[in-house]
Amino acid sequence: MELYMSLAIGIIFAVGIYQILSKSLLRIILGTSLLTHGVHLLLLTMSRLKTGAAPLLGEEASSYVDPVPQALILTSIVISFGVTSFFFVLAYKAYQRLGTDNMEELRGKYDE
Amino acid sequence: MNNVIVLPLLIPLVTAVILIFCSKYVRAQRWISAFSVIANLLVALFIVNQVDHQGIQTLHMGGWLPPYGIVFVADMLAALLVLTTLIVATGCLFYAFRSIGEEREKHYFYPFFQFLLAGVLGSFLTGDLFNLFVCFEVMLISSYALIVLGGTKRQLRETLKYMLINIISSTLFVAAVAYLYGTVGTLNMAHLSLRVAEIQQSGIISVIGLLFLIVFALKAGLFLFFWLPGSYSAPPAAVTALFGALLTKVGLYAIIRTFTLIFYHDTGGIHAVIGWMAAATMILGSLGAVAYKDLGRILNYNIIISVGFIAFGVAVANVDSLNGAVFYLMHDMISKALLFILGGIIIATAGANKLSEMGGLMKRHPLVGWMFFIVALALVGIPPLSGFLGKVFIVRGGLSEGHYWLTGLALASSLAVLYSLIKVFMGAFWGESPAHTESQTVIIPRTAYVAAIGLTVMVFVLGIGSEWVYSYTSQAGAVLSDPSLYIQAVLKE
Numbered sequence: 001m002e003l004y005m006s007l008a009i010g011i012i013f014a015v016g017i018y019q020i021l022s023k024s025l026l027r028i029i030l031g032t033s034l035l036t037h038g039v040h041l042l043l044l045t046m047s048r049l050k051t052g053a054a055p056l057l058g059e060e061a062s063s064y065v066d067p068v069p070q071a072l073i074l075t076s077i078v079i080s081f082g083v084t085s086f087f088f089v090l091a092y093k094a095y096q097r098l099g100t101d102n103m104e105e106l107r108g109k110y111d112e
Numbered sequence: 113m114n115n116v117i118v119l120p121l122l123i124p125l126v127t128a129v130i131l132i133f134c135s136k137y138v139r140a141q142r143w144i145s146a147f148s149v150i151a152n153l154l155v156a157l158f159i160v161n162q163v164d165h166q167g168i169q170t171l172h173m174g175g176w177l178p179p180y181g182i183v184f185v186a187d188m189l190a191a192l193l194v195l196t197t198l199i200v201a202t203g204c205l206f207y208a209f210r211s212i213g214e215e216r217e218k219h220y221f222y223p224f225f226q227f228l229l230a231g232v233l234g235s236f237l238t239g240d241l242f243n244l245f246v247c248f249e250v251m252l253i254s255s256y257a258l259i260v261l262g263g264t265k266r267q268l269r270e271t272l273k274y275m276l277i278n279i280i281s282s283t284l285f286v287a288a289v290a291y292l293y294g295t296v297g298t299l300n301m302a303h304l305s306l307r308v309a310e311i312q313q314s315g316i317i318s319v320i321g322l323l324f325l326i327v328f329a330l331k332a333g334l335f336l337f338f339w340l341p342g343s344y345s346a347p348p349a350a351v352t353a354l355f356g357a358l359l360t361k362v363g364l365y366a367i368i369r370t371f372t373l374i375f376y377h378d379t380g381g382i383h384a385v386i387g388w389m390a391a392a393t394m395i396l397g398s399l400g401a402v403a404y405k406d407l408g409r410i411l412n413y414n415i416i417i418s419v420g421f422i423a424f425g426v427a428v429a430n431v432d433s434l435n436g437a438v439f440y441l442m443h444d445m446i447s448k449a450l451l452f453i454l455g456g457i458i459i460a461t462a463g464a465n466k467l468s469e470m471g472g473l474m475k476r477h478p479l480v481g482w483m484f485f486i487v488a489l490a491l492v493g494i495p496p497l498s499g500f501l502g503k504v505f506i507v508r509g510g511l512s513e514g515h516y517w518l519t520g521l522a523l524a525s526s527l528a529v530l531y532s533l534i535k536v537f538m539g540a541f542w543g544e545s546p547a548h549t550e551s552q553t554v555i556i557p558r559t560a561y562v563a564a565i566g567l568t569v570m571v572f573v574l575g576i577g578s579e580w581v582y583s584y585t586s587q588a589g590a591v592l593s594d595p596s597l598y599i600q601a602v603l604k605e
Contacts, residue, residue, distance in 0.1 A: 020280070025272070032279045039286045046294030069293065072242055076286055079249045083282075086256060087275055094268040106269050108342065 005045040012038035025091045025101040029084065036080040040073045114169040117159060117186040120194050120233040123152045128226035138217045142209055145222045149202050149229075156195040163191045164584065168591070168601035170239070178239070178602055179303035185239035185602055188588035189438055193236045193365060196442045199570060200357045200449040201229055203563040207453045208350035210557030211460065216261050216348075224261070228254040228354070235362050239602055241292070241299045244366065245285050248331070252278050255359060259347045270346035277339045281330040288323040295320065302602035304374050305595050312377065321375035321382045325367070325389075332363025334423050335389035337416050341400065344415070345408040349456020352408075356415045357449035361441060364419060368426050368437065372592040376429070387427035391521050393420030398528030406466045407540070410532050411455050414491070417525050418444045424522050425506040433509025435589030439582065440502025443574055447490050447498060450567035451533075454484045457564065458540050461554045467536060472545030477556065481541040483568050488533035490571045492526050498574035501582065 012034055019031025052063030095101050127148035134140050163169055163186055171184040186194075205225065212221055231251025238244050256278075260271040293299060295316055296307040308317055326336070333340045340360075344352050367386070375382055397416030404410050422444065425437030457480055462470040474481045490497035503526070510519035574581055591597045 020276070028276060032276065032283070035280070035283045036286075039283050039290065042287055043290040043293075046290040048294075068299070069290075072286075072289070072293075075242070075246060079246070079253075079282075083249070083253060083256075083275075083279060086253070087279070090256075090260060090268070090271060090275065093263065094272055097263070097265055097268055106272065108266070108269050 001049050002045055005041060005049065009038050009041050009045065012041065023103050025095070025103065025106075028103070029087050029091060032087070033080070033084050036076070036084075040076060043069050043073050043076070114162070114171055114186075116155065116162070117169050117171050117184050117237060118173075119155045120152055120159070120198070121184075121230055121237060123148055123155065124226040124230040124233070128223040128230070131223040131226065132220065135218060135220055135223075138214060141217060141222045145205055145226065146202075148226065149198060149205055152229075153195070153198040153202060156191070156198050159186055160188075160191045160195050160584065162186075163188050164587070168598065170602055179298050179300035182243050183239040183300060183302075183602060184237050185302075185598070186237055187591045187598060187601070188584060189365075189368070189592060190236045192438065192442060192584060192588055193361075193445075194233055196445045197229070197232055197236070197358060199567075200445050201225075201354070203446075203449050203453065203567045204350055204354045204357070206559045206563035206566070207353065207456070209559040211456060211560060212348055212350050213262075219261060221258070221261060224254045224257045225354070228258060228358075232358050232362055236365060239301050241301060241304065242289055245282070245289060248285070248362070248366075249282060251359070251362065252282070255355065258351050259343065259355075261351075262348070264346075267346045270343045273339060274343040277330065281327050284323060284330075285327045288320055288327060291316075291320045291323065300602070301369070301373055302599040305599055306603075308374055309377065317375065318378055318381055321371070321378070322385065324370055324375070325382060325385065328363050328366045328370070329389060330363075331360070332367060332423075333360045333393075333416055333419050334363070334367070334386075335393050335396075335420075337393065337397070337419070340416060341409055341412040344412045349452060349459065353449050353452035353456065356411070356452050357445045360415055360419055361445055364422055364426075364441065367423065368434075368441075368592065371426060372429065372434065373595050373598060376595060383427050383429055386423055387515065387518055390420045390423035390427055391518055393417070393423065394521055394525040398525050401528055401532035405468065407455055407459060407470075407536060408465055410536055411452060414451070414529060414532065415448060417529055418448070418491070421503075421506070421522055421525060424518055425509065427518075428506070428509045428513050428515055429593075430509050430513055431589055431593045432505050432512065434592040435582075435586055436502045436505025436507075436509060438588045438592070439578075439585045440499070440506060442581075442585070443490070443498040443502050443571075446567055446570050446574065447487050450483070450487045450564060450571065451491065453560070453564050453567065454480060454487065457556055457560055458484070461556060462540060463554070464546075467539030469546055470540040471543040472541075474541040476545075479561070480556070480564070481537070483564055484533075484537055484541070486568060487571060488530070488537060490575065491533065492530045496572075496575050498571045498578070500575060501578040 016031045016034035019027045047066050047069040053059040053061030055064040055067040169186040173182045231247050234247035260267050330336045397413050400413035422437050425433040490499045493499040493503040
């Protein structure tokens, strides 16, 4: 199972990086959001996939799943949600003001 | 257990929430923010005093003992940096009062300022690696808002790039945390240090260490600083002063903390990489500072040079150089804030950013000229001023470890700092004012003078009272060079 997860994470990373390297702003934002998803899966996989019952004392199982990575992922999801939505608003505003979403044209001149 | 050390984080958070509700009342916002920052400054003084007398202070959040819960740790390094941050923040806040503009003040400048402070102070105080990531994000999200506030074309364009860089480095941060957690199964920094020491610094730990180095180097502008000159020239001077003095230094703090506490076994490998990056940073920063002819760029490249210099102290990693790095870090935060505030005043009074369009300011504003001259000398490291002792220690540490090339390079970078700042001084203050500025007289607001004079006094205090300051920074250096002190303080109970 870990192998398939690793492959999936690798593919998500590859697609995310490919999107970030493109010129269109919208694709770049989608790329960053894919990258963060990949990282969350990585976090989940690094702490071993399901090894026991839910970490509640009432379960009375012989082994429990480690709850820490899930807490970390939840925190990270919230942060990336906020950042991505801000990024979208910023991109929209920039598109309105600057009239382009092509990163080549957003290079900026040295003197202004 | 000491509840006081969460106050530096809590005060700005509560203040920011209050400020959001009175966004229409600019005067009230100014008073509340000034009061909050100064109250926080007093708390920081109290914490420094407490750490001085009672050793490292810890706080277990929610009563969960480490390594299970999140722990806040105030050792001398964290306490001193919290204090310096608040001194810098007070200066920048006073400068912002009259320079930032009413539109920005009404659109939540002060709440963002406080959130940024919360993130910065949280990063210094936390003893948990993932919590460090969260505090970084609090700081970064407020910095995105501060950098774009005002919405000029240039700001929008530069913010897009700044955000993209930081999102990618944050993603790498989480990935590095994931690898580290998968390898050693803990996130508490003291516990991490123990576990990494147990399994020795094997190959995988070195790889994870390098990944952390890339993440923090991106934030600190250590070698990976390509984003910095563009992004930092977009927002108004008060915001740039805050960024230049605080944000890169948080990255440096993270490098110092992780590579003295957790990944300190393999000094031949990772620390050599830090040394090379520091060398490249100093060379490239010096080239930039010498080459450009507009004020904003020259000051931005000066940030980069000093980042390289402090990283050199970390790379050497003996007691002397770590002492020096802590001292120099404090000096650099204060004098960079002062430098950028003075730069902002110069640009506002001269009405231009290029040195060729300035001149003759010495006649009109002699006090600003003298302060600029003093801070330039302090940054170069002329003895009675604050930069001297830090440089002496870092250089001494470098020579005793046999890093002759790097030490020579570090000293040569001081010359580039001297050349670039004296170029600004001569261009802006000497000579005749250009014809188009003769008629206009710009009055420098009193709060800007208060901020600049206050920070200049601090430059003198750090320099003349260096013996006294050293008695504190040496405690920070002692903890950095002996991780077991930190570990015992956190895990003792």
